[in-house]
Amino acid sequence: MPRVKRAVIRRKRINKLFKASKGFFGGRKNLIRTAVNAVQKARLYQYRDRRNRKRDFRRLWIARINAASRTHGLSYSRFMGGLKKQGVDVNRKMLAQIAIDDPQAFSDLVSMSRS
Numbered sequence: 001m002p003r004v005k006r007a008v009i010r011r012k013r014i015n016k017l018f019k020a021s022k023g024f025f026g027g028r029k030n031l032i033r034t035a036v037n038a039v040q041k042a043r044l045y046q047y048r049d050r051r052n053r054k055r056d057f058r059r060l061w062i063a064r065i066n067a068a069s070r071t072h073g074l075s076y077s078r079f080m081g082g083l084k085k086q087g088v089d090v091n092r093k094m095l096a097q098i099a100i101d102d103p104q105a106f107s108d109l110v111s112m113s114r115s
Contacts (some may be wrong), residue, residue: 061096068099072110082113 014032020042021028021035028038066076074082083090088109090098099106 058092061092064096064099065092068096068103068106069110072107074110074114079110079113082115083109086112086115088112 017032017035017039018030020039021030023029024035024038024042027034029035062076065079069076069079090109095106095109098109
């Protein structure tokens, strides 16, 4: 059986690992055993936080809409319920943006949801 030499393959694998661990602190960036653990943990956090980011932004938009609607004397839930009854189909991201950029248009939406 022929002898297998893995120098090139191993070096590619290690270089890929060190590229992924670039910017980590201490031995987590340049020691193979700790870098493997650090990169695996970082990838788990990436996977989890891609989902959490969607939740966080939705919470931010709701908080902004709630604050803006309360300045007009209406709670968030009554505001959203009124919009739904009126058939206004604007998502929370756009409502939050309107509340920040165009307060006049937002007040029109509040008055529409009241009626």
